[in-house]
Amino acid sequence: MKNAAEILKPNHTGEFKKNFTGNIPILGIRIISYTVVLLLASVLMYIFANGIKVINWEFLLSAPRNNMTEGGIGPAVFGTLAVIFLMIVITVPLGIFAAVYINEYIKDRWLARIITISINTLAGVPSIVIGLFGLGFFVLFVGKNLDEVFNTGMLLGKPAMLWASATLGVLVLPLIIVTTVEALKSVPDIQRYAAISLGSTRWEMIKTIVLPQARSGILTGIILSISRAAGETAPLLFLGCAFFLPDLPVTYLDLGLFAIPMINPAEQFMYLSYHIFVLTTQSTNPTLTKPLQYGTATVLVFLTLLLNMTAIIYRIKFRKNLEGLRGY
Amino acid sequence: MIMNDKPLIHTSNKAELNRIKEKFIEIFFRLNGLFAAILILLIFFFLIREALNVFMLINPFEFISINLKSEAVYEWYPTSDPAxxxxxxxxxxxxxxxxxxxxxxxxxxxxxxxxxxxxxxxxxxxxxxxxxxxxxxxxxxxxxxxxxxxxxxxxxxxxxxxxxxxxxxxxxxxxxxxxxxxxxxxxxxxxxxxxxxxxxxxxxxxxxxxxxxxxxxxxxxxxxxxxxxxxxxxxxxxxxxxxxxxxxxxxxxxxxxxxxxxxxxxxxxxxxxxxxxxxxxxxxxxxxxxxxxxxxxxxxxxxxxxxxxxxxxxxx
Structure with a gap:
């Protein structure tokens, strides 16, 4: 029979086993994790290191020259900004209003459920399938029929900036709605009751209590959707992205005395992400354009990184705000 | 004593107007919500409709294989003849x-x-x-x-x-x-x-x-x-x-x-x-x-x- 001292004596084999099975796998997980993060980061670093050399103001603003082997990405930057601007105009109000309806007005839980499920489903649809819808519905159905109604020939029934923006809008709509609903949900109900009990109407309550507090959360969603749209390529392949355009898609709104330049949404456009694609796969001389490819990729990655970082900072700020509100 | 000729409970046109405004705002939001939902449903229906149109032109079995010279061919060449x-x-x-x-x-x-x-x-x-x-x-x-x-x-x-x-x-x-x-x-x-x-x-x-x-x-x-x-x-x-x-x-x-x-x-x-x-x-x-x-x-x-x-x- 063992005495107490023997029982209490450290069991070396057990200790070793525990240490061995304890530390080695943890160490392994650590090493693998660091390696993966470093590998992923090195992909970006490699692109940055090669791209930063060609980036200057001239590269960002000038047009491609010499059969796209020289010059800059000015028209692509312009096209990207124009498409995203149109997309924001089309989608952001719709998304935010829809989210307000879902979170603040719906009484029928069944209807809320259906809408939420369909939004979640849409969020999982591959972007190329959304592109199919954009071409088939916006261009060939809506555009063609508008042309027939207004007798405008082939103005709208062809792939163009307007339809590309609308399609990207459909693509980011779930993102905007979901983030906005989350932002609205995070506003404590107590404050809603307080506002109502002080005699404000539902809209006054939403306008003065709910929306101001949900602002950074909503902004996070908008920024994320811009970043998503800027990085998207697949649906734009057949929605009016141009290989090269000599002129910017700009039209002049004639007001008699002077003309206001504005984006022409019925034109084709150049797009940063598509520009990378054509430079690498359809260029006449892929080796000669390599610096341009790296430069364009760097600009695009930098743009999306910047947007995502801003979104993350806003989210942190938003959470802090709420913590202040709730008192913990 | 101050005489107040206004009624104690005030039911003026303004309150009525407010109620109508509220109603309009609610309808506006509802329209947006329903528009988003309809748009999403439209995507699904449109995709399905366009996809099913294909069966008016192609035999469903051709999506698996096609018999060319009494031999089953498993190929995707929509532009060749026969496609x-x-x-x-x-x-x-x-x-x-x-x-x-x-x-x-x-x-x-x-x-x-x-x-x-x-x-x-x-x-x-x-x-x-x-x-x-x-x-x-x-x-x-x-x-x-x-x-x-x-x-x-x-x-x-x-x-x-x-x-x-x-x-x-x-x-x-x-x-x-x-x-x-x-x-x-x-x-x-x-x-x-x-x-x-x-x-x-x-x-x-x-x-x-x-x-x-x-x-x-x-x-x-x-x-x-x-x-x-x-x-x-x-x-x-x-x-x-x-x-x-x-x-x-x-x-x-x-x-x-x-x-x-x-x-x-x-x-x-x-x-x-x-x-x-x-x-x-x-x-x-x-x-x-x-x-x-x-x-x-x-x-x-x-x-x-x-x-x-x-x-x-x-x-x-």
Whole structure:
């Protein structure tokens, strides 16, 4: 029979086993994790290191020259900004209003459920399938029929900036709605009751209590959707992205005395992400354009990184705000 | 005494006006909400309608094989004469890129997720988590560009596959975006486990690794499975990376180092030149619908797993 001292004596084999099975796998997980993060980061670093050399103001603003082997990405930057601007105009109000309806007005839980499920489903649809819808519905159905109604020939029934923006809008709509609903949900109900009990109407309550507090959360969603749209390529392949355009898609709104330049949404456009694609796969001389490819990729990655970082900072700020509100 | 000629309870036109205004605002919001919902339903109906149109022009069996000179041909050549619409090589292509990508990403993504949730200190986690989320948002065309320009040469020099662009290269590219997705979702699944369970395991004398491998991981298995399924759904729907790195040859093969053509890349490459309302046009919608159905199935499956996990924690 063992005495107490023997029982209490450290069991070396057990200790070793525990240490061995304890530390080695943890160490392994650590090493693998660091390696993966470093590998992923090195992909970006490699692109940055090669791209930063060609980036200057001239590269960002000038047009491609010499059969796209020289010059800059000015028209692509312009096209990207124009498409995203149109997309924001089309989608952001719709998304935010829809989210307000879902979170603040719906009484029928069944209807809320259906809408939420369909939004979640849409969020999982591959972007190329959304592109199919954009071409088939916006261009060939809506555009063609508008042309027939207004007798405008082939103005709208062809792939163009307007339809590309609308399609990207459909693509980011779930993102905007979901983030906005989350932002609205995070506003404590107590404050809603307080506002109502002080005699404000539902809209006054939403306008003065709910929306101001949900602002950074909503902004996070908008920024994320811009970043998503800027990085998207697949649906734009057949929605009016141009290989090269000599002129910017700009039209002049004639007001008699002077003309206001504005984006022409019925034109084709150049797009940063598509520009990378054509430079690498359809260029006449892929080796000669390599610096341009790296430069364009760097600009695009930098743009999306910047947007995502801003979104993350806003989210942190938003959470802090709420913590202040709730008192913990 | 001050005489007030105004009535005590004020029911003026202004209140009435306010009520009408409220009503209008509510109707405005409802219209927006319903418009968004209708738009979404429209996408589904439109896709299905366009896809089913194909059966007025093509025999359904032609999507599997076509008999040419009394021999079954499994090929996708919609522009040849007679046009061949077998989706078999495309399905094989999609799975030959998405499955290896999911396997690679599951290993590295889950390990990274476990590290983030269970091992990393709070400071490291707060630093790494946003970075990993940012990785998931890298434009896919940039990943495709990197695979095509840098990684393809690297693979060619080391493994020397028969074709420079191949399914393996594409699946490596897919891993770059799927690893962060799986890592991030795994981290969230593990973090959702109540801390009491960890503390209980430690108090029973379990080491950190024992707690992770015997307690935490099995408890969160449904959540981790959901993250893997979502990663697969993302990989199979991804277009630009496979379009640029897989070589796009529609052949039937199980060799991961041969060039393949996926469903998504086929749509991307052919939709621009197709003539509207032709059999080819509708058949592209049809394969789009297949892709949509596969991703939808994956999302539902993931949802199911997540619900299972949520239900489990209501017990505690």
């Amino acid at each position: 061949r619409y077998s989706i078999v090589p495309l399905l094989i292509g999609s799975f030959l890129t998405a499955v290896p990508a999911t396997i690679i990403s599951t290993f590295f993504g889950v390990v990274l997720g476990v590290y983030l949730s269970e091992i990393a200190s709070t400071g490291v986690r707060e630093f790494l988590k946003p970075i990993i989320e940012v990785f998931a948002g890298i434009p896919t065309v940039v990943v495709g560009f990197f695979m095509l320009v840098v990684a393809a040469t690297l693979i060619q020099d080391t493994i020397n596959p028969p074709s420079r662009l191949n399914a393996f290269l594409a699946s490596l590219g897919l891993s770059i975006i799927v690893i962060p997705i799986i890592a991030s979702l795994t981290d969230e699944a593990l973090k959702s486990i109540p801390n009491d369970i960890r503390m209980a395991a430690y108090s029973l004398g379990a080491s950190k690794w024992q707690t992770i491998s015997k307690v935490i991981f099995p408890t969160a298995l449904s959540g981790v499975s959901a993250s893997v399924i979502l990663g697969f759904g993302r990989a199979i729907g991804e277009t630009m990376i496979v379009l640029m790195a897989s070589g796009n040859a529609a052949i039937i093969t199980v060799d991961i180092f041969s060039s393949v053509r996926t469903i998504s890349a086929t749509i991307a490459a052919e939709m621009g030149e197709v003539s509207v309302n032709s059999a080819h046009y509708f058949s592209l919608f049809f394969i789009g619908l297949i892709l949509f159905a596969v991703t939808l199935l994956m999302n539902l499956l993931a949802e199911l797993f997540l619900n299972k996990m949520k239900k489990r924690f209501h017990l505690y």
